[in-house]
Amino acid sequence: MTDNQPFKSGFVAVVGRPNAGKSTLVNALVGAKVAIVTPVAQTTRNRILGVVNRPGAQIVLMDTPGIHRPLHRLNEQMMRTVRDSIEERDLVLFIVDASARFGKGDEFAVNLVSQFRPRAVLLLNKIDQVRKPSLLPLMDRYAKLYPFEALIPISALSREGLEEVLKAAIKALPDGPRYFPSDLYTDQSERFLAGELIREKVIQQTREELPYATAVAVEEFQVDSALTRIRASILVEKESQKPILIGAAGGRIKLIGTEARRELEKVFPPKVFLHLQVKVEPGWRNDRAVLARLGYGREGEGTPE
Ligand SMILES: Nc1nc2c(ncn2[C@@H]2O[C@H](COP(=O)(O)OP(=O)(O)OP(=O)(O)O)[C@@H](O)[C@H]2O)c(=O)[nH]1
Ligand SMILES: [Mg+2]
Structure with a gap:
């Protein structure tokens, strides 16, 4: 320049x-x-x-x-x-x-x-x-x-x-300032990104309506130089969806966990401890409080009726 x-x-x-x-x-x-x-x-x-x-x-x-x-x-x-x-x-x-x-x-x-x-x-x-x-x-x-x-x-x-x-x-683009310092490339919190990376694996491992009916709530997130501890709940809407997500002998949830951990360790090296659980939260997609807790929508704004 x-x-x-x-x-x-x-x-x-x-x-x-x-x-x-x-x-x-x-x-x-x-x-x-x-x-x-x-x-x-x-x-x-x-x-x-x-x-x-x-x-x-x-x-x-x-x-x-x-x-x-x-x-x-x-x-x-x-x-x-x-x-x-x-x-x-x-x-x-x-x-x-x-x-x-x-x-x-x-x-x-x-x-x-x-x-x-x-x-x-x-x-x-x-x-x-x-x-x-x-x-x-x-x-x-x-x-x-x-x-x-x-x-x-x-x-x-x-x-x-x-x-x-x-x-x-x-x-x-118009003439303008540098809005963000050049080493910052996203506005997401590490905690939110962790939840998203888990959700990616949930979607990739499930079919039909399940990807739409699931969300990930990060309950605990602690970054340490040696270990990042993440505890998260995968929300589903119905009791009948729980066994699908868990899979025979827990096979599917285990696979989701393994794949998510691999992805998370790229972002939070060197090691991630990941604990996943499946939780039924009926009607969460229409529940304003749950949506806000999940980080969908903007702070201080209600969702329109
Ligand atoms: N072959 C091919 N596939 C692509 C290309 N770009 C994206 N895809 C695939 O298209 C699918 C959707 O990509 P996304 O980037 O998630 O699309 P999106 O527009 O963000 O989708 P939403 O978030 O659901 O609105 C994925 O399977 C991608 O790998 C491309 O240039 N070529
Ligand atoms: Mg997209």
């Missing part, structure tokens, strides 16, 4: 439908795992900041839940998080799964974003799974729906096109 070049910075909301690859993109751009990733839709439940520093610029990415029609209070809160993030942005990165057919859900998502009239860049993701010529009609369709400033084909997984994303973002 030369002296006469201003510092550029701003908040960039990464939005799109569930499973489009928002969290994969944020992790790839930040260069660290700040958000969990699974093949199941509606994995991300709150806003997670990931900070990218470049010479002369700081991009504060906001990973958000996927845009969907909410059926529970949890999902209403998730959608509120999406709208708040779009409202607070300097730029929107609207990400779509280019390997899937365009449908009603995509239209719903574009319409939601366009209500806010943000500056926006379209990212056509998962091009590692797409024949390139099929991208053109999709780009054409999106270009007619909203005046995107750029349309960029990418693969968040293989990192193709990501430098171009950063360039387009920096170009669109």
